[in-house]
């Protein structure tokens with residue numbers, strides 16, 4: 001599903017072929033694409049996921065194709081013995097399991113903290129006990145909060161504005177401290193608004209790209225919270241996958257470094273709605289503006305030079321190409337569109 005450039009695949013394959021990996025949250029949106037890529041690169045993958053925000057459809061297909069190389073542990077990362085089972089014998093852990101969505105965290109901060117912060121602590125403990133070499137943590141650009149400086153640089157002081165951002169930031173601190181105290185290699189990838197095929201479109205907590213596409217394909221107005229002039233760095237999922245694979249294979253030793261993973265391009269929500277209405281062939285639909293939501297930041301765009309320097313990261317799919325590919329996928333998946 002995620003297409004990576006051939007020269008990148010050729011570079012990554014020798015380091016990942018035959019490696020044992022655990023992907024927490026591997027049934028989810030980004031995790032599912034990462035699992036596909038790892039399997040196609042020859043790795044053995046164990047997924048642990050409680051399916052609280054996903055289903056096992058993608059994994060079931062992979063397990064049919066590669067029964068010896070894909071294993072699924074249906075459990076929460078908060079269940080110690082299941083987690084130990086999932087990471088046993090692994091060289092690498094990709095930690096993606098989390099409760100996403102800023103609004104959900106505002107409604108239920110305690111649950112967000114337990115899964116996203118305590119859950120990360122548990123994954124680090126299990127990884128260290130199992131002798132894992134490196135853990136790649138899915139962090140979030142929400143850590144920057146409303147600091148007005150742009151682009152966002154890792155040297156900026158974090159200013160989390162929501163329980164989600166606070167818990168994801170705590171995960172970064174835990175990763176760095178596990179590297180310092182226990183020698184487990186860790187690296188934190190601060191994603192900026194990832195979108196792409198298979199991202200959940202049908203929940204109240206849907207991210208903006210799938211929510212807009214779903215509305216537009218149904219001939220409805222996309223809902224914009226606020227004036228729509230807030231900006232984001234919308235980043236195709238192939239870029240997050242490439243970043244994870246580079247972070248797992250880079251030769252230098254890693255000690256909790258934090259790097260931005262984005263496309264490096266700043267787009268307003270109004271512009272996004274315009275681009276998607278053209279791609280969905282609904283150019284006349286006027287967005288429905290509603291009041292701004294609590295905890296949302298105004299502007300965000302990544303400086304990706306640290307990821308380039310540390311990991312050799314550069315975006316593999318641009319915004320326009322990524323949006324076209326994503327709309328094509330939803331057209332096939334959403335009936336009667």
Ligand SMILES: NC(=O)c1ccc[n+]([C@@H]2O[C@H](COP(=O)([O-])OP(=O)(O)OC[C@H]3O[C@@H](n4cnc5c(N)ncnc54)[C@H](O)[C@@H]3O)[C@@H](O)[C@H]2O)c1
Nearest residue numbers: 025028029030049050051052053054076077096097098194
């Ligand atoms: N999508 C984005 O734009 C974005 C941006 C920044 C950071 N992130 C981070 O990337 C990671 C993946 O996000 P995603 O967009 O793929 O979300 P997702 O919800 O599709 O994937 C998360 C997966 O974790 C699973 N999960 C939740 N709680 C669990 C638990 N207690 N035990 C085991 N599994 C559990 C869910 O069932 C789901 O399959 C998350 O850590 C998220 O915080 C995502």
